[in-house]
Amino acid sequence: MERGNVTTPFGRRAMTLGMFASQVVASEIDSHQSIDKWKLFRTVCEAKAIVGVSDRALAVxxxxxxxxxxxxxxxxxxxxVFPSNNQLALRTHGMAGTTxxxxxxxxxxxxxxxxxxxxxxxxxxxxxxxxxxGDAFGFDLSPLLARARELQTAAADVALARQETQLARERLSLCRRDLFKLIEVLRETDPASDCDSLQQRYLLAVEHLPRKPALAEIEHVLSQLDLLRAEVLNQLEKLINLQKLATNDSQNGCHIQSSDPDSSTESERGLGHETQAGLRSNSGDSVLIEEPLISDTLATDLRVSPRQMATEPGQSTQAFPLSTVLKACPDIVDYGPGGEIRSWRDLMTAAVVVRSMLNVSQGAHDEACRVLGPETAAAVLACILQRSAxxxxxxxxxxxxxxxxxRKEFAIGPMIMALLRSHPGNVSLAS
Structure with a gap:
């Protein structure tokens, strides 16, 4: 910069280091540099937050x-440029002189x-x-041209930040909508879950969010909501897995049986064609099985009166606690996951293993699950295993x-109680 080109303000306005620095920047313009003034003005408008000027200053x-x-x-x-204050006031839509x-x-x-x-x-x-x-006195626009590249970079940064903020707001809106509806689904599907606590955590996360939050504030809230959303999704996935496992354990797919109910290929071991023929009378009513399926002792223990009726077909009941079933049928525990049974789902898993071991056909098991319910069918298989000899x-x-x-002539209660009485240590419990 040539020292002769430095100018100082008129009157009482003092010269500052910033004014000198601006003149140094303005003097370092490339002689071949040129730029559309209105494009440059739009760039300044986009970068106004970084430049530090107001809307009214941009109007000037x-x-x-x-x-x-x-x-x-x-x-x-x-x-x-050297306009008078009157002309500037006209082109700024009547702005007052002091302003x-x-x-x-x-x-x-x-x-x-x-x-x-x-x-x-x-x-x-x-x-x-x-x-x-030749020479003019007024307002020099050289700093605009000299800082064009800097202003363009600042405008690009502002645009990028605005885009990131917009995307973060969209993510926040979607996350809030998803959380609200997922918590409602969890509340309806699993009433035992602590949905009130999840709802309270959600409200605390968004409570202090301002009307126009900054990017950092949005990201902070999003980090909390993402963790909460992952927790809710995890609980929902567990519910789905439980339903799938219960369905697979109790049904094991859709096994197609032969349409011929008297087919010897579908009969169980020990129930030949002749034996099955004795199951029905000419009128179609069931009669006594000619070949004894169980011993006389067990038949006496498991005799069911007409008043001891089962539930409707397909309705699963857990009339006895799982612990009572396991006391009556301790042998089933060895076939549970990891050699133990902690839940009804574990009992159903063990029943699938026992079904194959006892040569019970898939069709017989599926029909029992449909009529008795998956939990009751598993308990019946545990009883059968216990007295398989x-x-x-x-x-x-x-x-x-x-x-x-x-025919509502069977209930699992007497079967469980008979097995409890068969164990000497459970006599007091059975009585």
Whole structure:
């Protein structure tokens, strides 16, 4: 920068280091540099938050650019505009003089324009003999051209931050909507879950969120809601897995049986064609099985009166606690997951293993699950396993119990109590 080009303000306005720095920047313009003044103005508008100017100050800058005759700002002495305050007030839609001077000072302080004051403080231009402007005093637009690349970078940063904030707001809106509805689904599906606590955590996370939050505030709330959303989804997935496991353990798919009920291939071990023929009379009613399926002792223990009726087909009941079933049928525990049974689901899993071991067909097991319910069917298989040494055909016995349940002549209660009485240590419990 040439030292002769440094100018100081007129009157009582003091010279500052910032004014000097702006003049140094303005003097370092590439001689071939040029830019559309209105594109540059839009860039300044986008970067106003970084530049540090207000909307009213930008309106004054817009008016100053309108006094520049060319479309593009180019390097040279012609970047000085010299409008009067009256003309500036007109082009700023009637802005008051004091307000106009305040925003002009703000543009100078932000380093967007320079004051080039005349000896008497007036704004004017000297022209040569050809009518061209030789020297002018007013407001120099050189800092705008010199800082064009810097302003473009600042505008790009603002646009990127705005886009990130918008995306974060969208994520926040989606996360809030998902959480609200997922908690409601969990409340309806699993009433035992602590949905009130989840709802309270959700409200605490969004309670202090301002109307127009910054990106950092949105990200902070999102981090909390994402954790809460993952927890709710995890609980819902567990419910789905429980339903799938219960369905697979009790049904094991849709096994298609033969349409011929008297087919010897579908009969259980120990129930041949002749034996099954004795199950029905000419009228279609069930009769006593000619071949004994269980011993006389067990038959006496498991005799069910007509008043001891089962539930409706397909309705699962847990009339006895799981612990009581396991005391009556301790042998089933060895077939549970990991050699133990902690829940009804574990009992159903063990029943699937026992079904295969006792040569009970898939069809017999599926029918028992449909009529008795998956939990009751698992308990019946546990009872059959416990007295398997006295049962000729486990599959045939299960089918017979299923048919009796359809006629409401079977309940699992007497079966459990009979097995409890068969263990000497459980006599007091059975009584």
């Amino acid at each position: 800058l817009n008016a100053l650019l309108s006094f520049y005759p060319k479309l593009e700002l180019t390097c040279g002495k012609g970047l000085v 106009l001077r305040r925003h002009l000072a703000a543009l100078v302080e932000a380093g967007l324009i320079l004051r080039k004051d005349s000896p008497n403080g007036k704004r004017y231009a000297r022209r040569d003999t050809k009518g061209s402007i 006295h049962i000729t055909s486990a599959g045939g016995y299960l089918r017979d119990l299923t048919r009796r349940s359809l």
